[in-house]
Amino acid sequence: MSVFDLLMGALLVASALAAVTLKNAIHAGLALVGNFLALAVVYFALEAQFLGWIQIIVYAGAVMVLFLFVIMLLFDAKADVGPNPLPWMRPIAAALAALLFLALAYAYSSLGPIDPLADVKLAGGLPKALGAILYGGWLYPVLLVAVLLFAATVAAVVLVQPQIRKTRIKPQVLERDRELKEVGR
Amino acid sequence: MSYLLAAIKGLVLILMLLFTFAYLTWAMRRGLARFQIRQGPNRVGPLGLFQPLADAVKAIFKEDISVAKADKFVYWLAPLISFTFALAAFAVIPLGPKGSLFGLDPWVAGLNVSILYIFAVAELATYGIFLSGWASGSKYSLMGGMRSAAGLIGYELALGVALLGPVLLVGSLDLRDIVDWQVKHGWLALWQLPVFIVYLIAALAEMGRTPFDFAEAEQELVGGFSTEYNSMKFVAFYMAELLHWITASALIPTLFMGGWHAPFGLPEVPILWLFIKWLVFIFVVMWIWASWFRTRYDVMIRFAWGKLFPVALAWFLLTAYWVASKGGAV
Numbered sequence: 001m002s003v004f005d006l007l008m009g010a011l012l013v014a015s016a017l018a019a020v021t022l023k024n025a026i027h028a029g030l031a032l033v034g035n036f037l038a039l040a041v042v043y044f045a046l047e048a049q050f051l052g053w054i055q056i057i058v059y060a061g062a063v064m065v066l067f068l069f070v071i072m073l074l075f076d077a078k079a080d081v082g083p084n085p086l087p088w089m090r091p092i093a094a095a096l097a098a099l100l101f102l103a104l105a106y107a108y109s110s111l112g113p114i115d116p117l118a119d120v121k122l123a124g125g126l127p128k129a130l131g132a133i134l135y136g137g138w139l140y141p142v143l144l145v146a147v148l149l150f151a152a153t154v155a156a157v158v159l160v161q162p163q164i165r166k167t168r169i170k171p172q173v174l175e176r177d178r179e180l181k182e183v184g185r
Numbered sequence: 186m187s188y189l190l191a192a193i194k195g196l197v198l199i200l201m202l203l204f205t206f207a208y209l210t211w212a213m214r215r216g217l218a219r220f221q222i223r224q225g226p227n228r229v230g231p232l233g234l235f236q237p238l239a240d241a242v243k244a245i246f247k248e249d250i251s252v253a254k255a256d257k258f259v260y261w262l263a264p265l266i267s268f269t270f271a272l273a274a275f276a277v278i279p280l281g282p283k284g285s286l287f288g289l290d291p292w293v294a295g296l297n298v299s300i301l302y303i304f305a306v307a308e309l310a311t312y313g314i315f316l317s318g319w320a321s322g323s324k325y326s327l328m329g330g331m332r333s334a335a336g337l338i339g340y341e342l343a344l345g346v347a348l349l350g351p352v353l354l355v356g357s358l359d360l361r362d363i364v365d366w367q368v369k370h371g372w373l374a375l376w377q378l379p380v381f382i383v384y385l386i387a388a389l390a391e392m393g394r395t396p397f398d399f400a401e402a403e404q405e406l407v408g409g410f411s412t413e414y415n416s417m418k419f420v421a422f423y424m425a426e427l428l429h430w431i432t433a434s435a436l437i438p439t440l441f442m443g444g445w446h447a448p449f450g451l452p453e454v455p456i457l458w459l460f461i462k463w464l465v466f467i468f469v470v471m472w473i474w475a476s477w478f479r480t481r482y483d484v485m486i487r488f489a490w491g492k493l494f495p496v497a498l499a500w501f502l503l504t505a506y507w508v509a510s511k512g513g514a515v
Contacts, residue, residue: 026259026319033312053301061308062338065315069334072319072327126297127358 004045011038025071029064036060050127194293199272206427207237213427213471220475247416254322255413263320264414264421267313271425274306274432279361281445281455291445291456292361299360300348303436304341307391310425311337314393314410317422321413329409332399332482339489340390340397347383347497350504351376351440364444372448374441379500381441383493388437390489392429395474399482430470438462 015038018031036059043052134142211226211233218225226233251260277299280291296302311333318330351373352358355366367373374381390397401409411422438444438459445459480488 024256026256026316030259030316049296049298050301053298053305056305057301057308061305062341065308065311065334065338068315068319069331069338072331 008038008042008045012042026068029068029071032067033060033064036064050130190289191293194289195276198275198293202272202275202428202431203424205431206424207241209427209431209467210240211237212467216468216471217475220472244416244420249416249418252322252413256320256322259316259320260413261418263313263317264418264425265313266316267310267425268421268428270306270310270313271428271432274303274310274429275435277302277360278432278435278439279364279444280459283361285455295361296359298358300352300358300363304345307429308337308341310429313422313425317414318410321410323413325406325408326410326412329401329406329412332406333393333410335486336390336397336399336489339486340387340493343383343489343493343497344387344391346494346501347380347387348440349501350380350497353501353504353508360439360444364439364446367443368446372442377441377500377504379496383497383500384437384440387489387493388433389470389473390485392433392470393426394430394470396477396480397485398479399485430467434466434470435459435463437466 012035015031015035019028019035022028022031036055040052040055040060043049043055214236215225215227215233226236229235229239251257276293277296278292280286283290285291294302314333315330315337318326318328318333321327351363354373354376355363357363357366363373370376393401401411406412411419414422442448442462443458445456447453447458451458
């Protein structure tokens with residue numbers, strides 16, 4: 001490991017921690033953008049240029065802009081300070097996290113000596129080589145993923161439908177209508 | 186050594202861009218005044234040529250006010266983001282062939298995926314506008330920021346899909362390869378006319394120039410995202426806006442009109458021809474600005490998703506079919 005690797009690792013962990021611990025939703029979103037950018041830097045160090053720029057354009061750019069857009073539009077961007085709606089979740093989450101760390105520790109112990117990022121080169125990080133792999137040998141898996149994403153999009157639209165169609169009538173309005181009817185009688 | 190060279194070239198480029206910005210404000214105000222039969226700034230120095238200096242002194246010494254309701258950290262971060270990424274975008278535009286700048290390459294960063302770089306930087310730059318709108322703690326600013334984010338998503342998508350056509354035809358994401366291809370086969374504006382038109386419109390929207398300045402919209406939003414900013418923080422936004430104009434005016438000829446290459450068989454002079462094409466596009470944008478009105482916001486968004494995007498997609502499919510039937514890039 002080199003200084004660069006340690007620095008990038010620290011940046012990635014710090015920004016990820018900030019993303020889950022910051023109370024303000026916009027600040028958390030920005031921390032996540034920072035995390036994506038740091039990950040893109042790691043891709044560049046691996047000479048996976050195409051992947052790195054796509055990471056910035058798609059995740060740091062498009063996806064996070066949409067996320068922040070929705071947060072700004074819907075929430076006050078303040079943390080939810082009410083009682084915890086899922087109190088039984090905490091022990092389960094702790095157990096799962098412990099399990100994850102065990103698995104990571106096992107994976108780490110079974111690794112050989114770790115090379116610095118700068119010495120590991122991903123063969124074919126450029127668009128042509130990547131395209132040849134994705135649309136050559138891996139064509140059917142890519143198509144399957146595309147179908148899955150499409151199904152998810154359709155599902156999202158369908159799930160939202162009834163809430164849009166249901167006309168919301170305020171109780172006061174119902175009350176007034178009832179009174180008007182009685183008066184009319 | 187190569188790092189040092191890139192740093193020096195970057196510094197020179199930044200100084201050039203800042204100088205161009207200063208005199209573009211002058212040219213813009215004089216030019217717009219001409220269009221509107223006014224005089225424009227003509228008091229400070231001959232022809233008002235020292236006006237940018239006076240403006241700079243004014244902006245620097247103005248009292249720096251911040252807003253009580255603002256989210257301080259993001260409020261300060263937003264102008265910096267806008268300004269930094271606006272400066273960074275120019276780095277990959279080739280000003281001439283390899284080694285034509287006194288034996289050096291006339292570009293700062295020789296990326297082989299430079300189109301992706303420009304996209305990434307342009308997207309990150311809009312974070313500045315978007316965040317400033319939120320951090321100001323004002324409803325008008327927030328609306329301006331939201332408008333710019335929604336507009337960005339629509340127009341960026343059309344822009345990206347439109348550029349797939351030329352990229353497929355050339356077979357490279359490198360701006361230098363795209364210019365070289367045009368030297369051999371002629372301007373891409375002729376090969377890909379629909380893309381050229383879509384790109385022009387979408388680039389105007391990216392710059393936030395009239396008819397697409399719905400994020401500022403003085404009449405409805407009192408100035409939109411930058412309402413609560415003054416002095417140098419406001420100037421940072423203003424610089425970012427004009428730097429986008431400067432960069433796009435160099436990028437459009439590079440992509441579609443042969444870049445640094447001399448047109449009509451005229452003699453090749455390094456940098457000169459790109460400069461002339463750049464001036465043409467600076468003027469075209471100013472012309473549109475002076476003579477057009479701002480279109481309603483929802484109409485512009487509908488236009489991006491309903492007209493530009495389908496046209497770009499259809500043309501991309503056509504190009505893809507053509508390239509595939511020829512068995513690879515031309």
